[in-house]
Amino acid sequence: MNYMLDLNWKPNEKFVLGATGYWFVGDAGLPDEFDMDVNNYGIYAGFKFTPAIELKGIYYFQKLGDNWAVAEDSPKAWKAVLDVKQEALKFTSLWLQYEQVDNSFMGLNPQNNMDWGVVPSISDNRPVGADSTSKYWMIGATQQWNDKWSTFLKYAHADYDEDWLDDAKNYTIGVNYQYTPAIAFQLTYDHIDYGDTNPDGYSNGDNHVVKFRTTVNF
Numbered sequence: 001m002n003y004m005l006d007l008n009w010k011p012n013e014k015f016v017l018g019a020t021g022y023w024f025v026g027d028a029g030l031p032d033e034f035d036m037d038v039n040n041y042g043i044y045a046g047f048k049f050t051p052a053i054e055l056k057g058i059y060y061f062q063k064l065g066d067n068w069a070v071a072e073d074s075p076k077a078w079k080a081v082l083d084v085k086q087e088a089l090k091f092t093s094l095w096l097q098y099e100q101v102d103n104s105f106m107g108l109n110p111q112n113n114m115d116w117g118v119v120p121s122i123s124d125n126r127p128v129g130a131d132s133t134s135k136y137w138m139i140g141a142t143q144q145w146n147d148k149w150s151t152f153l154k155y156a157h158a159d160y161d162e163d164w165l166d167d168a169k170n171y172t173i174g175v176n177y178q179y180t181p182a183i184a185f186q187l188t189y190d191h192i193d194y195g196d197t198n199p200d201g202y203s204n205g206d207n208h209v210v211k212f213r214t215t216v217n218f
Helices: 029-033
Strands: 002-009 015-024 038-050 053-064 076-084 094-102 133-144 149-159 168-180 183-193 206-216
Antiparallel strands (some): 015 038, 053 076, 076 094, 094 133, 133 149, 168 183, 183 206
16 A cells, blocks of 8 residues: 655745655555565755756655665665756756665666666666665756757766775767647667676666657647
8 A cells, every 4th residue: 555645835936845755555465464664754845046046855764664675774865956947047957966875775766767668777786775875966958949949968977885886877968859839759869887897687888778759748
């Protein structure tokens, strides 16, 4: 059974403060018998210096059931983002993100998640369950050239906090074309470098993804 609660307070147009919780509770079968619950709690806030510049972040803490094979049953995670719209810089938007995730933290969404198939992600080599903390940097930029064309760039870096795992790096470039108000096309190239000295069972070398997406809104 899954439960979720979100409470937020927005006293003005500049500031928001909130708390969230979502609980995955086993009520039958193995998740119930072996106490595989995952309870998540979060506190988040955001402040807009101007309508186009916002600093925001979230802090998570988690309580895991007794039979998860992890080093820490109360892992933590947090993320901070500086979001600068193109209106502020004129020629591009800018997204600066830093994130720390205990490697015992469950349920981390991989970058490049498209909800179908298997795609490479900079978080693929995260040593889930280890007594360490992964650190992620991401820099993204989008350029809206006119009503139809936009381009975007991204760089991401992962440090898994383990001597036996190489850092991973991700480079992304893409273009969007708004054919009509209801139809858009996107072409994206992703390059992920996992390093070359990771042990068996972990990704090594380079991986490449070329994605073409058509979006139709009804």
